[in-house]
Amino acid sequence: MSSFGSSSRTHSPARSGTNGLAVAGLVCGILGLFFLQIVLGPLAIIFGIVAYRQTRGSGMSKAAIGLGVADLIVFALLMTLVASTGGFTWYVGG
Numbered sequence: 001m002s003s004f005g006s007s008s009r010t011h012s013p014a015r016s017g018t019n020g021l022a023v024a025g026l027v028c029g030i031l032g033l034f035f036l037q038i039v040l041g042p043l044a045i046i047f048g049i050v051a052y053r054q055t056r057g058s059g060m061s062k063a064a065i066g067l068g069v070a071d072l073i074v075f076a077l078l079m080t081l082v083a084s085t086g087g088f089t090w091y092v093g094g
Helices: 020-032 037-055 059-084
Strands: none
Touching: 020 037, 020 059, 037 059
16 A cells, blocks of 8 residues: 555656757857857857757757857957057056
8 A cells, every 4th residue: 555645656857858058058159249258159169069969950059059159259359359449458546
């Protein structure tokens, strides 16, 4: 006889169809458009490529790769702009 609350079946957690690395790559890619392009861009590309291989080409992994590349393009454009204007200087009081 089985008591209330106990079951002989084992319950496994529900599995979603979303790859965690694809989500991580997408988040890195989106954040990289605004902050730390040189760090988050390559991370988005790496996470996207690994997720692409695991899922055999999901749309989210493709978007992560594309955003990572866009991050690096934005970084290159910003560095070109800074170099063409003579760089930047910090002025701290005084």
